[in-house]
């Protein structure tokens with residue numbers, strides 16, 4: 001059986017070359033462009049690359065889509081005449097809600113900024129949170145320290161002390177200034193008796209702190225000595 005090859009010829013209508021006889025044997029008298037239905041929107045002939053579409057161009061396609069939406073919309077309105085009204089009410093309500101919320105938020109943040117009771121509570125909450133965090137850090141540090149040998153412990157403590165000293169050297173001026181300001185504010189609000197009492201307590205606290213520092217220094221020196229003894233014992237072994 002001879003192979004049925006597709007055959008090309010110029011279209012009798014437009015003169016363009018086209019496949020008039022397919023391998024199946026089917027024959028078309030005119031080209032696919034001339035065969036195609038005109039654009040549904042504008043009625044023009046569709047270009048070759050759009051013969052499979054119902055419209056001649058993107059523009060006509062958009063018009064068609066919009067028309068379809070409009071028809072759907074009209075159908076929905078006909079089925080449910082209150083649709084528009086309801087949707088409008090819905091949008092309005094949600095907008096009102098947002099607006100109300102915004103007004104409420106603004107009023108709340110304003111009142112908070114001026115509400116001393118709230119501010120005090122918030123400060124308390126924050127310092128509680130901070131204290132809890134600090135406590136957690138302290139416990140972690142303690143656990144780490146407990147797992148160390150005396151030599152490691154001493155080394156860590158020395159390192160921490162160096163770090164603290166460096167920080168202090170860098171921030172000394174600023175911290176003194178801050179402390180002075182706080183001190184002034186505190187004293188500013190005191191009566192004379194309160195001030196006298198306060199100064200007495202401060203002196204007392206100062207003595208306690210100095211004693212603590214002395215004790216710590218002695219302890220450090222002792223730990224250093226113990227460490228030397230331990231090292232010596234280790235080397236003598």
Ligand SMILES: [Zn+2]
Pocket residue numbers: 011012013014015016030031032033034035
């Ligand atoms: Zn043609």
Ligand SMILES: [Zn+2]
Pocket residue numbers: 039040041042043044055056057060
């Ligand atoms: Zn068109």
